[in-house]
Amino acid sequence: MVDGIIFEGVRKSFTTIDGETVNALNGVDLEIEKGDFVCLIGPSGCGKSTMLRLLAGLDVPTEGSIYIDGSKVTRPDHDRGLVFQDPNLFPWLNIYDNISFGLKVRKLFKERKNDVDEFIELVGLKGFEKSFPHQLSGGMCQRASLARALIGHPKALLLDEPLGALDAFTRMNMQDELLRIKSEKKMTMIMVTHDVDEAVYLADKIVVMTPRPAKIEDVIDVRLSQPRDRNNPEFIRLRSKILKILDFAGKERDVEYNI
Ligand code: ADP
Ligand code: MG
Numbered sequence: 001m002v003d004g005i006i007f008e009g010v011r012k013s014f015t016t017i018d019g020e021t022v023n024a025l026n027g028v029d030l031e032i033e034k035g036d037f038v039c040l041i042g043p044s045g046c047g048k049s050t051m052l053r054l055l056a057g058l059d060v061p062t063e064g065s066i067y068i069d070g071s072k073v074t075r076p077d078h079d080r081g082l083v084f085q086d087p088n089l090f091p092w093l094n095i096y097d098n099i100s101f102g103l104k105v106r107k108l109f110k111e112r113k114n115d116v117d118e119f120i121e122l123v124g125l126k127g128f129e130k131s132f133p134h135q136l137s138g139g140m141c142q143r144a145s146l147a148r149a150l151i152g153h154p155k156a157l158l159l160d161e162p163l164g165a166l167d168a169f170t171r172m173n174m175q176d177e178l179l180r181i182k183s184e185k186k187m188t189m190i191m192v193t194h195d196v197d198e199a200v201y202l203a204d205k206i207v208v209m210t211p212r213p214a215k216i217e218d219v220i221d222v223r224l225s226q227p228r229d230r231n232n233p234e235f236i237r238l239r240s241k242i243l244k245i246l247d248f249a250g251k252e253r254d255v256e257y258n259i
Helices: 048-056 095-105 113-122 138-150 168-185 196-202 233-245
Strands: 005-015 021-032 037-041 063-068 080-083 156-160 188-192 205-209 216-221
Touching (some): 048 156, 080 138, 095 113, 138 168
Parallel strands (some): 037 188, 080 156
Antiparallel strands (some): 005 063
16 A cells, blocks of 8 residues: 555654653554544553653654554654644634744745635634634634644644544534534544544544553444444444453453442
8 A cells, every 4th residue: 555654563662751761652553544534542641641642743753653554753744743632722812823934934925815615614713713722612623733734735634532532512513613614624634532432433443452562452343324323233233342452341241349
């Protein structure tokens, strides 16, 4: 596969301030097809953010390589857009200036001015261009953060628990927004989530990871058509399957209560 994203024998270890070695990823092999929506799910601290940071080029693997459309990832580039749980907007800039900031830094603003309006409209923030981040809800700030990542026309959008801080209803609306944006812009999306329901609702492929040092435990193809029904029997079957893999289902769970 030349098109798409490939993790080839990726290992990552860190040295802590005490000189201890932490193995975050232990030989990750993964192929992601162009245009797929992939969710990474696994226990906290298992290396999901590390995988995204390596793919973003913000850090380098200790061993192994990552390729995007045949080119080895060596540094950050605009072909990969990043969205985090915290929208990370500049509080002193209004929404329009936050979204166009990257284009201005790259001296592309004049040429791509129309893009700013297009992406503001795409994420549903038309009319809020002059608002500052503190005047908007968490969901709206996250929409701005999405537009800021999309403005560079990335091949892949890397989302690290982007909906984690939102209330349940806003979160479900934002899931549909992500799918709408994906269907319009046809990019690859890779999203870290702790929410099994969210993964089954969104993903073409769910990568389930083991506790640290992380390896891939299972890759599950979700063959349900979009839009998905959370009450569909196959949806429920997949949700139970993943909960079982993650050890959050079944009576055999080791808990210290009996009601
Ligand atoms: P996740 O996103 O799955 O919760 P992370 O990828 O953030 O996990 O981290 C995986 C492991 O690597 C954790 O144990 C974390 O403490 C460790 N780690 C991540 N970044 C560093 C770093 N810069 N220095 C030392 N340890 C790190
Ligand atoms: Mg993380």
